[in-house]
Amino acid sequence: xxxxxxxxxxxxxxxxxxxxxxxxxxxxxxxxxxxxxxxxxxxxxxxxxxxxxxxxxxxxxxxxxxxxxxxxxxxxxxxxxxxxxxxxxxxxxxxxxxxxxxxxxxxxxxxxxxxxxxxxxxxxxxxxxxxxxxxxxxxxxxxxxxxxxxxxxxxxxxxxxxxxxxxxxxxxxxxxxxxxxxxxxxxxxxxxxxxxxxxxxxxxxxxxxxxxxxxxxxxxxxxxxxxxxxxxxxxxxxxxxxxxxxxxxxxxxxxxxxxxxxxxxxxxxxxxxxxxxxxxxxxxxxxxxxxxxxxxxxxxxxxxxxxxxxxxxxxxxxxxxxxxxxxxxxxxxxxxxxxxxxxxxxxxxxxxxxxxxxxxxxxxxxxxxxxxxxxxxxxxxxxxxxxxxxxxxxxxxxxxxxxxxxxxxxxxxxxxxxxxxxxxxxxxxxxxxxxxxxxxxxxxxxxxxxxxx
Numbered sequence: 001x002x003x004x005x006x007x008x009x010x011x012x013x014x015x016x017x018x019x020x021x022x023x024x025x026x027x028x029x030x031x032x033x034x035x036x037x038x039x040x041x042x043x044x045x046x047x048x049x050x051x052x053x054x055x056x057x058x059x060x061x062x063x064x065x066x067x068x069x070x071x072x073x074x075x076x077x078x079x080x081x082x083x084x085x086x087x088x089x090x091x092x093x094x095x096x097x098x099x100x101x102x103x104x105x106x107x108x109x110x111x112x113x114x115x116x117x118x119x120x121x122x123x124x125x126x127x128x129x130x131x132x133x134x135x136x137x138x139x140x141x142x143x144x145x146x147x148x149x150x151x152x153x154x155x156x157x158x159x160x161x162x163x164x165x166x167x168x169x170x171x172x173x174x175x176x177x178x179x180x181x182x183x184x185x186x187x188x189x190x191x192x193x194x195x196x197x198x199x200x201x202x203x204x205x206x207x208x209x210x211x212x213x214x215x216x217x218x219x220x221x222x223x224x225x226x227x228x229x230x231x232x233x234x235x236x237x238x239x240x241x242x243x244x245x246x247x248x249x250x251x252x253x254x255x256x257x258x259x260x261x262x263x264x265x266x267x268x269x270x271x272x273x274x275x276x277x278x279x280x281x282x283x284x285x286x287x288x289x290x291x292x293x294x295x296x297x298x299x300x301x302x303x304x305x306x307x308x309x310x311x312x313x314x315x316x317x318x319x320x321x322x323x324x325x326x327x328x329x330x331x332x333x334x335x336x337x338x339x340x341x342x343x344x345x346x347x348x349x350x351x352x353x354x355x356x357x358x359x360x361x362x363x364x365x366x367x368x369x370x371x372x373x374x375x376x377x378x379x380x381x382x383x384x385x386x387x388x389x390x391x392x393x394x395x396x397x398x399x400x401x402x403x404x405x406x407x408x409x410x411x412x413x414x415x416x417x418x419x420x421x422x423x424x425x426x427x428x429x430x431x432x433x434x435x436x437x438x439x440x441x442x443x444x445x446x447x448x449x450x451x452x453x
Contacts, residue, residue: 009075014061014082021089024197026169027053031113034085037197038170038222039117039362042088048081077101107354107419110403114394115364118168119201119376120158122187123149124176124368128203129240130228132269132303134377135176143301143379148369152183154386156190158370161390163194168364170197172224174376176368179206185218192219199224201265204251205244212251212258223255224293227264230282234275238267252287263289265337268319269297269309276319280326280334291333294323296340299431300377307431313424314436317345324350341412342421343440356422360402364394374402377427409434 026035032049035041044052054064061078068074080101087093095104124135124147134143150158162168171191178184179202191198200215204225215223225248229235232245239245255262264283268276276294283292297303299310320336327334336352347355359365359374360382367373371381372393382402383393393399405413407430408423415421423429429437 009072009079011061011065011075011079011082014055014078017082017086018055022056025052025056025089027056028114028167028169029053030167033112033116034088035116035169036089038172038199041112041116041362042093043111051078051081052085112362114166115168116362117170117172117358118162118166118364118366119172119174120155120162120366121174121176121368121376122155122178122181122184125180126175126177126203127180127205127241128177128244130226130302131238131240131271131306132267132297132301132309134298134301134303143367143373143377146367146369146371149181150368150370150386152186154370155183155187158366158385159187159191159194159196161385162364162366163191163196166364166390166394169195170199172199172201174201177203177206179211185214188215188218188220192221197221202226202251203239203244204248205241207247207251207254209254209257212254212260216258216260220260223260223262225251225255225262225264227252227266229266229272229275230278230286231275234272237271238269249287252289256288263291263293263335265293265295267295267297268311268316269303270311271309273311273319277322277326280323280330280332284330284332289332291335293335293337295337296425296428298377298425298427300379300427304431310432312432312436313340313344313428314440316340320345320347320352321350324352339422339424341424341437341440342417343415343437348420354420356420357405357425359426360394360399364390372399374399409437412437 024037026037027049028035029049032044032046033041034044034052051064055061065075080099084093084099084101093102098104121135126135159171162171173184173187178200188198198219198221200220200223202223202225227235227248228238235245235248236242252262252264264287266272266276266279279292283289296311296316297309303309324334336347336355339355339357340347347353359378363375365373365375366385370384370386372383372385373381382396382398405422407426408418409429412418412421412423
């Protein structure tokens with residue numbers, strides 16, 4: 001029996017494809033990751049990482065074939081690999097339609113050796129007084145307990161460490177309110193020139209059409225605006241500043257007019273819980289946006305003092321499901337950021353993706369004085385980038401403990417979902433106690449001495 005000749009493999013599309021994705025993709029050979037900036041990552045094998053790194057570095061597919069050979073099997077493998085890369089970047093990579101170029105393995109907590117995303121608080125000053133703010137919002141101390149702010153040159157030195165040494169391709173400038181720093185456009189430009197994807201997290205009240213354009217010209221890639229209600233009454237009850245609502249809403253439109261992709265983020269707390277289900281309609285109809293994000297209030301900073309703001313894990317699920325349904329109805333994307341114990345609410349089962357604690361793990365968080373903190377809400381430093389090398393800090397015993405989720409409930413650690421769930425947020429349990437978890441699962445009660453140990 002004579003087999004028909006195989007169709008020639010078409011790789012002619014790859015060079016143009018690489019050119020189109022170059023600003024949005026980063027390949028890290030250290031831990032063999034492809035990162036879709038800012039925070040989506042997939043594992044590669046060493047050969048795939050080398051091929052993609054070479055193409056993104058300017059090598060054409062013809063030059064690549066000259067080096068690796070043009071045998072039909074090799075060209076076919078490259079085609080399948082690049083098609084799967086394309087599907088990942090388009091959000092279509094799944095276990096159903098995968099080819100032999102994709103291998104599915106059980107998720108491991110040690111997914112990456114280095115952080116995937118970074119955030120840099122350039123100030124803890126703020127012009128609002130949000131009742132839940134992790135940075136203190138003028139009513140308690142900030143996470144690092146230090147009011148010192150790095151100078152422009154010190155901040156640039158930290159950015160160099162983040163990009164060159166930690167090999168993190170994205171940074172979010174945050175605070176406090178980062179627009180209070182006069183050198184913000186200069187810092188945005190510097191990070192952009194390094195090659196980083198630059199995001200701004202802001203309350204928006206200081207953003208004018210002119211300032212948005214200045215930031216766009218400096219190289220700002222995206223912005224996240226904190227919006228705590230769909231009405232002035234609710235938003236300003238949280239921010240405690242009259243007339244902040246219209247200025248925050250206006251900021252979204254200013255960013256869009258300047259060509260900067262922008263979405264809103266909302267911190268779910270007791271004062272806005274009743275209004276959260278209205279966000280999908282507001283985002284679509286009033287802001288003209290196609291996505292928004294939410295997270296659960298973390299009981300640290302101001303929120304630790306304002307205990308009435310807490311929303312418990314055990315009551316959260318129905319609210320998130322209702323928000324998700326409304327989002328589908330209004331055709332907007334709902335991005336959920338907070339980890340939850342999967343025994344109380346499983347975000348994967350409800351289409352909200354995998355959420356685990358990123359403290360000293362996928363996230364590199366830096367305070368305004370150069371301290372590396374487990375996350376923006378955590379009141380403990382694991383090192384300082386003005387005095388230590390970032391890899392020395394990242395590979396320290398304390399950082400390793402956070403990556404190992406050493407504060408998780410002992411019964412969480414023995415759960416078959418622990419690799420995905422991580423036991424949720426340690427700051428939540430530190431403030432709220434474990435009774436809620438114990439009642440849910442008939443666990444042996446664990447006291448707050450667990451955290452002291």
